[in-house]
Every structure is written in C-alpha cells, then in structure tokens.
Amino acid sequence: MLFDDRDHIRELALRRIIKAREAESSTKRRIFKPPKINFSARDYTEIIVWHKCQVTPPP
Structure with missing residues (x-):
C-alpha cells in the first residue's frame, strides 16, 4: 500500500503504520x-x- 500510485492509499497505509x-x-x-x-x-x-483486526508493531 505504501507504493500504490494513489495518494489516498499511501496516506491510509501510513496512518495504519503510525497507529x-x-x-x-x-x-x-x-x-x-x-x-x-x-x-x-x-x-x-x-x-x-x-x-476487525488487532494490528501490532513488530517486536
């Protein structure tokens, strides 16, 4: 998602990583x-x- 051509998809990926x-x-x-x-x-x-998923950062 970080390398998608669409700006809003890249922004969504970044927000999910930060969260x-x-x-x-x-x-x-x-x-x-x-x-x-x-x-x-x-x-x-x-x-x-x-x-519906619990997303966690890597250890």
Missing part, C-alpha cells in the same frame, strides 16, 4: 492469527477488514 506503532505493546508473546479474507473485495486494499 500500530502508537498502540501499547505488552511483553507477553503474541500469537499469530491470520485475518479473515474478504473474497468479494474489489481492490487489494479491501482484502483485509482492518477495523
């Missing part, structure tokens, strides 16, 4: 849980429903 970095991180181990896939998405930005 994940500002989130409180815990010291316990995270368990990877793949997000549900939206197979009816019309664009790659809609494949994951971001407001």
